[in-house]
Amino acid sequence: MRGMSKWVLAIAVCGFPFLKPMAQDCPARPATGTMVADPYSISSKGGALTAQFTLGHSVDSAGYTHFCYKYQAPGQVVEAPTLRVNPGDVINLNVIDGLTPDNSMKMDMGAPSSPPCGDGGAATINSTNVHFHGMNVPPVCHQDDVINTLIQPGSAGFQYNVHVPTTEPPGLYWYHPHVHGFTEFQVNGGAAGALIVNGMEKVRPEVAGLTERVFVIRQQYLVPWIPGPYELTLNYQTSFLAQFPVIDMKPGEKQFWRVANATLQDFLQLQVQVNGTAVPLEMIALDGYPLAQTRNQTTILVPPAGRAEFIVQAPSSGSAIFVTNAYSTGPTGNADIAATLATIQTTNTTASSHMPESTPPTADGVKFRNFAMQPATTQRKLYFSEEFGGTNGPIQFYITVDGQKQKVFEPNEQPVITTKVGAIEDWTVENRALETHAFHIHQIHFRVLEIDGKPAANTDLRDTIEIPYWEGKGPYHSVKLRMDFSDPTTAGTFLFHCHILLHEDLGMMHKILVTP
Amino acid sequence: MKKFLESRYLRLIILVSGIFATSHLALAQTQYVLSNDDLAFPFLTGVGFFTIGANGLPVFQEQVHTGTFGIGGGYFGMNRLAVLDSGTQQCVFASEALNAFIVGVDVSTLTVGGITSGSDTDAGTTNGIGMVMNGNYLYASFSDSNTIGTFAVQPGCSLTFIGDTSVIGFHGGVINGMALHGAMLITSYTDGSIESFTISGGTPISNGDEQLSTATVTSQDATYANAIDITKDGHYAIFGDTSTALSVEVSDISSGKLTKTTIYKSTASISSSNILLSPDETILYVVNTQGATVSALFFDKNSGKLSAGCTSGPLAGLSQNWSYLAGAVLMSQSGNGGGVYVAEFGTVSGIATVPLSFSGQKCSLREAKGSPTADPNTPGLLSIGSFPPRSF
Numbered sequence: 092m093r094g095m096s097k098w099v100l101a102i103a104v105c106g107f108p109f110l111k112p113m114a115q116d117c118p119a120r121p122a123t124g125t126m127v128a129d130p131y132s133i134s135s136k137g138g139a140l141t142a143q144f145t146l147g148h149s150v151d152s153a154g155y156t157h158f159c160y161k162y163q164a165p166g167q168v169v170e171a172p173t174l175r176v177n178p179g180d181v182i183n184l185n186v187i188d189g190l191t192p193d194n195s196m197k198m199d200m201g202a203p204s205s206p207p208c209g210d211g212g213a214a215t216i217n218s219t220n221v222h223f224h225g226m227n228v229p230p231v232c233h234q235d236d237v238i239n240t241l242i243q244p245g246s247a248g249f250q251y252n253v254h255v256p257t258t259e260p261p262g263l264y265w266y267h268p269h270v271h272g273f274t275e276f277q278v279n280g281g282a283a284g285a286l287i288v289n290g291m292e293k294v295r296p297e298v299a300g301l302t303e304r305v306f307v308i309r310q311q312y313l314v315p316w317i318p319g320p321y322e323l324t325l326n327y328q329t330s331f332l333a334q335f336p337v338i339d340m341k342p343g344e345k346q347f348w349r350v351a352n353a354t355l356q357d358f359l360q361l362q363v364q365v366n367g368t369a370v371p372l373e374m375i376a377l378d379g380y381p382l383a384q385t386r387n388q389t390t391i392l393v394p395p396a397g398r399a400e401f402i403v404q405a406p407s408s409g410s411a412i413f414v415t416n417a418y419s420t421g422p423t424g425n426a427d428i429a430a431t432l433a434t435i436q437t438t439n440t441t442a443s444s445h446m447p448e449s450t451p452p453t454a455d456g457v458k459f460r461n462f463a464m465q466p467a468t469t470q471r472k473l474y475f476s477e478e479f480g481g482t483n484g485p486i487q488f489y490i491t492v493d494g495q496k497q498k499v500f501e502p503n504e505q506p507v508i509t510t511k512v513g514a515i516e517d518w519t520v521e522n523r524a525l526e527t528h529a530f531h532i533h534q535i536h537f538r539v540l541e542i543d544g545k546p547a548a549n550t551d552l553r554d555t556i557e558i559p560y561w562e563g564k565g566p567y568h569s570v571k572l573r574m575d576f577s578d579p580t581t582a583g584t585f586l587f588h589c590h591i592l593l594h595e596d597l598g599m600m601h602k603i604l605v606t607p
Numbered sequence: 608m609k610k611f612l613e614s615r616y617l618r619l620i621i622l623v624s625g626i627f628a629t630s631h632l633a634l635a636q637t638q639y640v641l642s643n644d645d646l647a648f649p650f651l652t653g654v655g656f657f658t659i660g661a662n663g664l665p666v667f668q669e670q671v672h673t674g675t676f677g678i679g680g681g682y683f684g685m686n687r688l689a690v691l692d693s694g695t696q697q698c699v700f701a702s703e704a705l706n707a708f709i710v711g712v713d714v715s716t717l718t719v720g721g722i723t724s725g726s727d728t729d730a731g732t733t734n735g736i737g738m739v740m741n742g743n744y745l746y747a748s749f750s751d752s753n754t755i756g757t758f759a760v761q762p763g764c765s766l767t768f769i770g771d772t773s774v775i776g777f778h779g780g781v782i783n784g785m786a787l788h789g790a791m792l793i794t795s796y797t798d799g800s801i802e803s804f805t806i807s808g809g810t811p812i813s814n815g816d817e818q819l820s821t822a823t824v825t826s827q828d829a830t831y832a833n834a835i836d837i838t839k840d841g842h843y844a845i846f847g848d849t850s851t852a853l854s855v856e857v858s859d860i861s862s863g864k865l866t867k868t869t870i871y872k873s874t875a876s877i878s879s880s881n882i883l884l885s886p887d888e889t890i891l892y893v894v895n896t897q898g899a900t901v902s903a904l905f906f907d908k909n910s911g912k913l914s915a916g917c918t919s920g921p922l923a924g925l926s927q928n929w930s931y932l933a934g935a936v937l938m939s940q941s942g943n944g945g946g947v948y949v950a951e952f953g954t955v956s957g958i959a960t961v962p963l964s965f966s967g968q969k970c971s972l973r974e975a976k977g978s979p980t981a982d983p984n985t986p987g988l989l990s991i992g993s994f995p996p997r998s999f
Contacts, residue, residue, distance in 0.1 A: 419926065421926060422899065422925050422926040422929075423931070476828075476877075477897070478829060478849055478897075479878070479897055480682055480797055480831070480849045480880065481683050481685075481734050481735075482987070482989070483680050489829065489851065494827075496826075496827045497827060497829040498829060524877075525897055564921055
């Protein structure tokens with residue numbers, strides 16, 4: 092629910108500082124109705140990817156707030172480049188918080204109680220950090236810790252050294268800020284980019300030789316936390332009236348599309364339509380994990396933070412459109428409106444862009460491949476619920492381990508789940524709210540075992556999954572997910588939450604501790 | 608004198624006056640369901656008057672424009688309408704949250720009486736202004752300023768502002784629900800606090816019994832009290848909880864102060880932000896604000912205990928037309944109330960009709976055929992009222 096409570100909170104506590112003119116330090120966005128370019132890409136070399144990002148901020152001429160990751164490429168500053176790594180590489184990413192401290196913004200979420208990682212201090216709208224979404228990497232300082240890591244304006248920056256496992260599944264991941272209470276602000280319209288683990292063609296040879304396209308779909312509200320109209324953008328390009336971003340393909344050409352849902356809260360129902368009819372899309376991977384078998388779908392539901400990788404075939408002539416259909420998130424949810432994301436034009440002059448060569452697959456194979464065959468050591472039930480005191484709040488968003496007291500996340504809280512390395516757990520996650528939620532857990536992928544108590548048709552490995560809203564009668568919708576904590580690198584404290592970012596910021600999130 | 612009384616002219620005057628008085632009384636005693644059409648700026652708001660059709664469904668008659676502005680939303684547990692049927696005047700008072708006005712409407716003429724504001728700092732622009740009243744005073748809870756404004760009732764459906772009482776929840780909560788009985792005013796706050804006041808002198812004076820409700824402290828559902836009702840004899844205060852379950856709390860107030868509440872809960876639905884006792888106090892109607900249903904719990908007015916009753920199915924139009932259920936009024940001001948009319952908050956707001964029926968000891972709540980009745984004048988209906996009001 093994009094309720095007004097956060098707006099009220101922001102207004103009450105902060106006034107309107109986010110409406111003031113601010114520094115215009117993000118790169119210019121592409122013009123509406125132009126050809127969609129893939130994000131600038133940085134590839135690892137010699138086992139390491141080295142880069143420096145500076146977080147910036149702009150308000151565009153239409154009033155949309157943008158946060159951005161700026162990267163100095165040769166001859167130009169680009170925004171949120173795609174990071175390409177091989178399994179076993181190290182991502183050496185230095186992140187500088189280039190935001191201008193704004194003392195009028197008094198709102199802060201306090202400081203974590205654990206030893207700080209990075210600059211420490213209180214988490215504010217000007218603080219940042221980076222979450223490597225979907226990556227099966229350790230939840231520790233300088234890798235993928237978001238609980239204790241804070242980067243503050245004015246500091247020299249913070250160095251990430253993320254060790255990509257040799258068994259990391261090839262596929263599309265993404266990165267974004269994850270400071271509790273302010274994630275939505277910074278992801279709104281900008282600070283998010285794609286991260287690709289190379290090697291998909293080794294696991295799914297269908298994509299070998301195809302032109303690869305990387306599409307990041309973002310969402311921007313005029314002012315985050317204020318209910319109102321929003322825009323979806325495709326690689327930062329907006330649509331306006333009948334002008335849409337343009338994707339170029341050769342007639343009849345097959346391309347490998349890697350699409351990240353980097354929206355704040357939009358459940359995308361993706362289709363490619365030719366003459367108004369959805370055409371089959373050959374599914375290759377979800378959430379950065381190759382499917383056991385490719386399958387054809389005409390509609391791909393991608394929850395917020397999810398990714399879909401699929402093969403698209405252009406029509407033999409004429410044009411097509413890339414759309415997201417309307418999606419109901421329930422009585423208390425937001426209407427996800429239908430939108431044309433791009434027009435697809437066919438031309439024989441289209442340039443090809445093949446995937447970079449990747450390292451050979453390792454002997455270790457791909458992580459999580461066989462764990463569903465192992466029996467679960469623990470069963471848990473969790474549930475989403477909401478509590479509305481009024482139309483404008485107070486609103487509480489909960490994710491609760493069944494049997495525990497419902498509470499919203501606090502940075503200083505103790506983990507609500509403790510398990511140990513080696514555990515294989517089955518989590519049944521129910522949705523008891525009248526709004527669809529998107530369950531996400533850091534550090535691992537899970538296998539979908541059941542949906543609404545019945546064996547799942549597709550036991551895919553995911554890191555984010557939608558759970559539809561309760562209709563007011565009958566059983567709650569649910570998913571049963573198998574969690575694999577057998578890898579020692581999962582040891583530590585990390586998060587699970589709803590990936591509707593407003594919900595996450597308002598506390599629909601908790602910690603899990605995996606002991607060594 | 609006697610000669611005068613016997614005159615034909617006088618008898619004519621009395622006859623005409625009697626007819627006029629009778630017709631006036633008849634008009635005033637028309638049963639209305641009322642809506643606070645809480646339109647936000649720039650749309651002028653008003654009070655909607657619905658009569659009851661032969662099928663029991665409300666039928667829209669007219670809207671009395673108040674000339675002020677609402678906010679189109681706010682807390683569920685607040686009553687934005689207060690009804691007075693004192694014998695000397697019949698009034699509906701509507702709070703207009705954007706302007707912080709309280710507007711009196713004369714029910715017999717369907718015209719605006721007085722428009723009154725509180726102090727300069729009284730405000731309810733975020734979540735509204737709730738009201739309760741007796742024959743002498745109207746109390747208005749301003750949710751932004753966290754004040755209770757006391758207003759003296761004047762002739763002509765007008766008010767005179769007397770003063771403010773600043774209030775705050777145990778943990779800084781904002782005033783939400785209110786109910787009064789005799790010399791006692793009870794409030795709830797958004798942090799789960801509840802408090803009682805003495806109003807024997809007009810202006811509320813705290814009884815020093817502010818406390819967190821039991822559900823707030825102990826419930827796994829992170830519950831807090833919202834709407835309030837009080838039994839006819841003033842023995843029990845009942846709190847409808849905002850919760851992720853159906854949750855109601857009862858406090859024995861026979862001592863003149865709040866006591867620790869007893870929780871009654873069920874997973875039959877979601878939230879209980881609005882509640883209403885039946886006239887005979889055998890039924891507690893619970894509006895499952897988020898659950899899209901209405902529940903009827905059996906209430907024992909002697910012991911203050913609640914027991915399971917029945918719950919309706921999801922009301923029609925959920926998701927398509929509306930998102931939340933809100934305020935409720937009784938279908939009948941006698942017996943078990945016969946069911947409730949319920950406000951539906953959404954882009955297409957309306958009033959649902961949910962009659963109560965019995966088969967032996969088993970109750971049933973089913974939405975009436977043809978329900979809901981659209982409210983043509985507001986997209987954000989939260990509060991409805993009834994005229995005449997319940998007797999207590």
